[in-house]
Amino acid sequence: MNRRVVITGASSITPIGRTEPQIMENLINGVSGVRPMKTDDLLTDRLNCDVFGTVEEDIEYDFPRRSRKTMGPVAFYAGQVATEAIAQSGLTEAQLGSGDIGVAFGSTHGSPTVQRDIYRVFFQGDASRLRRIGATDYLRSMVHTTAVNITRLFGITGRVISSGTACTTSAQSIGYGYESIRFGRQEAMICGGADEYDTTTVAVFDNLLACSTRFNDSPSKTPRPFDVDRDGLVVGEGAAALVLEELEHAKRRGATILAEVIGFGCSNNGGDLILPNADGVQRTLGLALKDAQLAPHEVDLISAHATATPIGDVVEARAIHAVYGSEVPVVALKGHTGHTMGACGAIETVFLLYMMRRGVVTRSLNLDEVDPRCAEINHVLQTTDRQVKTVSVQNFAFGGVNTCLMYRAFD
Amino acid sequence: MTPEAVHEMLVEMLERLFEIKDPGLDEDLRDGYDFDSIDAIELLAEVEEQLERELTHEERKQAMEIRTLRDIENYILLMQKG
Numbered sequence: 049m050n051r052r053v054v055i056t057g058a059s060s061i062t063p064i065g066r067t068e069p070q071i072m073e074n075l076i077n078g079v080s081g082v083r084p085m086k087t088d089d090l091l092t093d094r095l096n097c098d099v100f101g102t103v104e105e106d107i108e109y110d111f112p113r114r115s116r117k118t119m120g121p122v123a124f125y126a127g128q129v130a131t132e133a134i135a136q137s138g139l140t141e142a143q144l145g146s147g148d149i150g151v152a153f154g155s156t157h158g159s160p161t162v163q164r165d166i167y168r169v170f171f172q173g174d175a176s177r178l179r180r181i182g183a184t185d186y187l188r189s190m191v192h193t194t195a196v197n198i199t200r201l202f203g204i205t206g207r208v209i210s211s212g213t214a215c216t217t218s219a220q221s222i223g224y225g226y227e228s229i230r231f232g233r234q235e236a237m238i239c240g241g242a243d244e245y246d247t248t249t250v251a252v253f254d255n256l257l258a259c260s261t262r263f264n265d266s267p268s269k270t271p272r273p274f275d276v277d278r279d280g281l282v283v284g285e286g287a288a289a290l291v292l293e294e295l296e297h298a299k300r301r302g303a304t305i306l307a308e309v310i311g312f313g314c315s316n317n318g319g320d321l322i323l324p325n326a327d328g329v330q331r332t333l334g335l336a337l338k339d340a341q342l343a344p345h346e347v348d349l350i351s352a353h354a355t356a357t358p359i360g361d362v363v364e365a366r367a368i369h370a371v372y373g374s375e376v377p378v379v380a381l382k383g384h385t386g387h388t389m390g391a392c393g394a395i396e397t398v399f400l401l402y403m404m405r406r407g408v409v410t411r412s413l414n415l416d417e418v419d420p421r422c423a424e425i426n427h428v429l430q431t432t433d434r435q436v437k438t439v440s441v442q443n444f445a446f447g448g449v450n451t452c453l454m455y456r457a458f459d
Numbered sequence: 460m461t462p463e464a465v466h467e468m469l470v471e472m473l474e475r476l477f478e479i480k481d482p483g484l485d486e487d488l489r490d491g492y493d494f495d496s497i498d499a500i501e502l503l504a505e506v507e508e509q510l511e512r513e514l515t516h517e518e519r520k521q522a523m524e525i526r527t528l529r530d531i532e533n534y535i536l537l538m539q540k541g
Contacts, residue, residue, distance in 0.1 A: 113478050114493040117501075183500035 049232040054458060056236075056303040057137030057291030059129045060398040063101040063284050063385045068402050075384060075399065075410040076431055080268035082282050082386050088247045097250055097259035099267040101284020101386020111201065118187040119197050120159030121244035125287035125391075126194035127201050130238050134202065137291040138303055139236065141203065148235040150206030152225035153195040153242070153289070154217040156390040160246040162189035194242050206234050212390070215353070216314075217241040218288065219393025219443040219451035223312035225292050226453075235297045240394040242287030249389060250283045256322070258357050259283070271356035271387070272414040273380030274365065274422040281355040284386030288394035305458045306401055310438075311340025317448030324360045328450050329367035329442075336440065336452035337371070344372045347454075348436035349409060349428075351396045353443045354380035355387050356414075364442070365422035372425070379428040383413030393443040393451065400439045404457050409434045460509075465535050469528060472505055484529045496523055506535060514538065 060066065063081020064074035074081075083102040085092055092098075109116075109124055119127060130153070134144070143149060157163075166185050169177045187193065192210035199208060207228060211220035218241025225237035243249075253259045260280040263270035272278035298305055313335030317328035337344060350368060354361055368378060381396050382388075388395050403409055410431045418427055441453045460468070473479040479492045488494035499522050507514055514522075518538060525531050 112493070114495075117497070180504060182504070183497045 051230050051232060052295035053226050053229045053292050053309045054295050054298050055290050055306040055309065055401065056293045056298050057133035057135070058289070058306055058398050058401055059132035059136065060286065060288035060395050061103055061107065061125050061129055062286045062288070062388065062395050063103055066105065071399065072402050072406055072408070075403070076408065078411070078413050080384055080413060081284070082267040082270060084267055085247070085250070086245070091247045091251050095247070095250055095254045096261040097254050097280070097282070098264035099260065099270060099282050100245070100250070101282055101286070101388060102245070103285055115197065115201050118184050118200065120162040120188035120193060122155045122159045122242050123188065123193045123197040125244060126153055126155070126240070126242040126289070127197055129240060129242070129287045129289035130198045131201065133289040133291050134238065137293070138301060139291065143236075145203040145205055147205045149204055150208060150228060150234045150237050151195045151198050151204055152209040152211070152221040152228070152237050152239045153198055154192070154211040154221055154390055155194050155242050156214050156217060156249065157212060158191045158193045159189045159244060160248050161244060198238055204238070213447060213449045214445040215387065215389055215392060216443045216445035216449045216451045217390035217393070219441065219453055220314065222290060222292070222309070222394060222397065222453055223314055223451060226309045226312055229292055229294050236291060236293040238289060239292055240287065240289035241390040243285055243389040243391050245285045246283075253281060253283060260356065269414060271382055273352065273354035273356045273383055273412055274361050274418055274427060275356070275415050276417045276419045278356040278358065278361065278419070280357055281382070282386035284388040286385065286388040286391045286395055288391055288398045290394060290397065307404060308456045308458050309453065310456045311336045311342065311454030313339055313452040315450050317450070319448065321447050324363040324444060325448065326363045326367050326370075328448060329364060329444060330370050332450035332452050333367060333371045333442065336454050340454035342438065342454065345375065347372065347376050347438050347440050349400070349439045350376055350378045351400055351439065351441045352378050352380045355382055360444070361419070362421045364444070365425050369424040374424055374426055376426060377409065377428050378425050379409065380412040380415065383415065393441055393453065396441050397453065397455065400441065400455065404436055404439065407433055407435045409436060460539060462532065462536060465532050468509060469531055469535070472502065473528070476501060476505065482528050485527050487526050488528070489526060499523060499525055502531070506538070510535070510538060
């Protein structure tokens with residue numbers, strides 16, 4: 049069985065907005081969503097990095113109490129984008145509850161905000177406070193909280209996949225959701241990822257000297273993917289959801305098809321859990337091209353993972369060059385949003401869907417002077433009107449996990 | 460606590476914790492307000508603070524049968540004695 053899989057709904061919450069007009073305006077105008085870090089009265093004064101890719105907009109949620117009580121901040125994000133994507137897809141309550149539709153959704157580590165509340169009880173050293181760990185705290189904080197809260201909101205009874213592979217979380221969600229439909233296990237999948245505002249993630253990268261620290265007074269100037277002055281990543285927050293659906297199922301419903309998922313590659317470096325690995329990246333890009341039955345020159349635009357770490361960007365540029373040569377345009381989107389962790393693959397997919405629909409390719413923000421070591425590939429330095437049909441989204445994670453997704457505009 | 464004080468405390472708690480506003484004494488909280496066993500456990504933690512004593516495992520289990528505001532009131536009055 050080898051069925052075609054299309055996208056019939058897409059929505060995101062990002063540091064540069066939530067709606068297509070808002071996001072495209074900010075991409076076109078080079079607007080950054082990186083802002084001064086909010087204090088957490090614990091870690092922030094000690095961190096070297098003082099910026100964060102921040103969702104500033106107040107979001108009005110309309111979830112019933114029975115659902116809200118098992119949702120931490122990350123599940124609110126996930127529930128909201130899933131709600132919007134499902135509404136766009138037009139899937140009915142009966143279809144969602146049929147067992148033919150599943151969820152593939154994850155986050156880096158559930159809800160750190162709720163986890164802090166739980167650990168507060170431990171660190172207060174007072175066992176009598178044990179009962180203050182709420183009955184729902186685990187459900188609000190656990191690693192698959194996003195996925196199962198989406199099932200609860202919509203009565204979804206199909207399979208649940210909840211990848212928690214850090215920066216490849218949502219790319220894996222989309223990839224494994226795609227395979228679930230392609231190989232006939234489900235008719236549709238709600239796929240994506242989310243991560244909430246969290247300073248512990250910043251602390252981890254900060255201690256590894258991987259965070260940007262030189263632009264604390266000018267947040268919008270960082271991160272700087274592939275730029276000669278880049279000095280590390282900027283952690284961000286956000287979420288994105290896609291409704292993937294079997295082509296004939298979507299056609300029968302008369303659903304609007306936004307694009308087709310045509311390939312997925314995933315592999316592990318098989319060694320170091322932190323250092324980027326050119327062979328691993330190269331192999332993954334090759335796997336995705338093969339899965340999509342594409343020659344490299346048939347790809348019109350690559351969205352690079354490009355977190356703006358000094359080594360990671362060089363490794364990625366070299367791998368792209370080895371696979372694609374110097375012609376295929378490469379855009380790095382994290383200059384706008386920072387690194388939205390478990391959400392980034394899905395957010396970057398949504399951005400590319402909007403670019404495909406608008407016939408616009410926007411430049412890599414903050415890429416003012418290309419690092420000579422990253423210069424062998426074709427960076428998008430100017431925003432231009434250009435129709436792109438076939439696009440790729442690359443993501444790589446701690447743990448040595450690499451992913452590559454392939455999409456095509458649907459005629 | 461007097462029965463009146465318990466009633467007043469519960470009405471406040473139900474609204475603050477569960478968005479349940481002024482339920483009738485014998486209204487089924489499960490049917491009307493999605494008040495389930497998880498909520499009951501949440502409520503017990505709060506009740507323990509008010510009573511300033513820890514409930515035993517058996518006492519906590521008894522609370523799982525609670526359906527109405529009257530049930531909760533009776534339960535607390537019973538626990539007060541215990």
